[in-house]
Amino acid sequence: MQKRDIKNIILNELQEEVKKLGEKKYRANQLFNLLYKKGIEEFRDMLTLPISFRDLLQKKFYISKIELVNLTKSKDQTEKYLLKLEDGNLIESVLIISGKRVTECISSQVGCRYNCLFCESGKKGFTRDLTVGEILNQVLFVKEKKKSNPNNIVFMGIGEPLDNYDNVVKAIYILNSKDAFDIGARKITISTCGIIPAIERLQEHNWQIELSVSLHAPENKLRSYLMPVNNLYPLTDLIVACKNYTVNTDRQITFEYILIKGVNDSLDYADKLAKLIRGFNSKVNLITFNPTSDSLLQAPGSPHIQSFKDKLITKGIPTTIRISKGEDISAACGQLKNLHLK
Ligand code: SF4
Helix, strand or coil: CEEHHHCCHHHHHHHHHHCCCCCCCHHHHHHHHHHHHCCCHHHHHCCCCCCHHHHHHHHHHHHHCECCCCEEECCCCEEEEEECCCCCCCEEEEEEEEEEEEEEECCEEECCCCCCCCCCCCCEEEECCCHHHCCCCCCHHHHHHHHCCCCEECCCCCHHHHHHHHHHHHHHHHHHHCCCCCCCCHHHHECCCHHHHEEECCCCCCCCCCEEEEEECCCCHHHHHHHHHHHHHCCCHHHHHHHHHHHHHCCEEHHHHHCCCCCCCCCHHHHHHHHCCCCCCCCEEEEEECCCCCCCCCCCHHHHHHHHHHHHHHHCEEEEEEEEECCCCCCCCCCCCCCCCC
C-alpha cells in the first residue's frame, strides 16, 4: 500500500482516519498540534501518542519534508529560500519582516502555465502543482529552521494558486486551524491572475481571506499582451466576476497593477482603470515593475508613480503603493524563478 503524506489531510478528514485506526477523534487534533505547532518530523518522536497508535500511523502515512538549497539575504533583511521538494524539483519562498508583521510569500506550483510578460516564474513553463504538504512545508521550514513565526501568508510566489485550487484551499484550512498554524483568515491572501471559475468557487467558503486580482491593464488588448490569460478570461468578464465576489462575500478585492514605463503607466490608463472599477468594494495596489534578468521593460520613476496614484484617488479609487522588498536578491514581485534541479 502506498503511504499518504499526512500533511495532505485537513482536520475533519484526519479525524475520520484516526477513527478508522481505532482511536478517538481528539487524536487528530493532537496530531495537528505535533505536526504544525511542534514541528515533529517522525511518528516515532510523537511521544505523547500511544506506541501502538504511532506504529499504525507509520504503516499508513509518512511525513513529507522540504530541504533548503540556498538562502539569500537582502540588505532590507528580506530572505529568499530556494527549497528542494522530495522529487528534486525546486521552488522559492520569501520571508519579509516589517516590525511585528512577518509575511511569508509562498509558492503554489512548480512553474506556471500563464507566462505573464513581466514575470520570471512562468518563463520555463509549468511542471506540476504543489501538494498540500509541500505548500505547508514552506511555512513549517520558516517556523522550525528559521525560528520565525509568519503571521501573514501571501500566495504570491511561483505559480497561480487558483490553478491548484483544491490543494491551496486545503492548505488554507490548515494554516487557519487553531490546532495547526492558527493564522487568521484575514492574514492570508490569494493573488490570482484572474481565473474566473475559481473566483466563483471561492465564494462557497464562508471565510474571510483576502483576494488580490492582478489587472495590470484597463483594456483587453494591452492586458492580453501583458497577461496571455486574458485571452481565456477577458477583462470585462473578470470585472463582472470580481463585482459579484464583493457583493456575495461582502469582502473587498484588491486590484494589483504593476506599473511599467511607457507600457501601462500613462495617466490616460489611470482614468480608464478608475472607470473600469468604480462603484464596487475594491482598492488598487500599485507595484513598481521589478526588472527581471532578460527583460527590456523598465520601471517608471517615483514622481510618475505618485501622479498615477493621485489620479486614481481624485477619481475616488482608494489606492496604495506597495513598497517592494528584496529587490536586490530577486525576491520581489515577479522575480521568483522557475528552477529545476533535474
Ligand atoms: S504573474 Fe502569476 S500567473 Fe503570471 S506568470 Fe507569474 S506566477 Fe504565473
